[in-house]
Amino acid sequence: MDFSQYLPYAAAFIIAIPFLVLCRQFVYSYIALKEKELQLLSVKSGGENRLQAYERMTLFLERMKPANLVNKFDKNLKPHEFIFLTEKSISEEYDYNSSQQLYISKLSWQNITAAKNNIIQLAHKTYENLSSDSNLEEFKTVFLMNYVNGDDYVSQALENLRREYLILSK
Template sequence: MEEQLLNVVMYSVPSIITGVIAYLFFREHMQNEEERRKFNIVKTLSKESLPVRLQAYERLALFLERISPNKLLLRVAPLSSDKQAYEDLLIKSIEQEFEHNLSQQIYLSDDCWTIVTASKSATIQLIRKVSMSEKIDSASKLREAILNEMLDKAAPSNAGLHYIKKEVAEIW
């Protein structure tokens, strides 16, 4: 009886060890295959999504260029001499540009999108701040005052442009 038990153990132990080793190798192989599949999927998606992401960065760079006060004032001429109407027209133009590019946020990092929206808000605040001056009583004076304000400092949109350039450089 003891001899039979010893024979069973002698034949069972190598089989169990072989089975455990086979299981571990199989599990490792399956994990490697899963990682390889995931890598291939990410590689394929990034190859397809990179042009779309770059286009989103391009569109937002264009947006920031277009809302730069110097360029905005050249592009959007006053319709009348009313200062308030011109201020509203400038802000409406910025908001329309922003809404046109709103969907691009899904291709950007949260930080980048936050900086783009902050640049837009800072540009609007600049226009409103300059417009509050009581010395300015016409659209042409508002235009001139905004341009004079921009002589001393960089456009609010420059921060957003700088961040976009930095993020695109990280992609490469």
């Protein structure tokens, strides 16, 4: 058997092996670097999403404060119309922001939900305790006074949200 005819192929194969090994290492290194880059980008965008969630929920809570709610709608409404529109507005904004619960703690989300429910409940209780001939200005005044004299659950939820964000951003 004469192996001399296979000698050029063997030489080419021996020369090609180091190049193939180097190419393989380069490709795997490149893929590893791209994976790290994607991880860094996802962490960065996750942080941006978290920041945006805290901003959006802070804005939601600020809008939900009774001092801001009383100036929101037309002054010619009846108290029950004001309550309906306020409740609808709060619920729609809450539903719109419900995806933000992915980026904040469960406790903060529970505090936000409780604040929302307490504001709506306070509006209904205020309406129930007013006389039937009360106008919207009287309702708004009593609503604000009831909120000031009661627990400030919106500010408590805001403070908890701020504290949580400061802890997580360190």
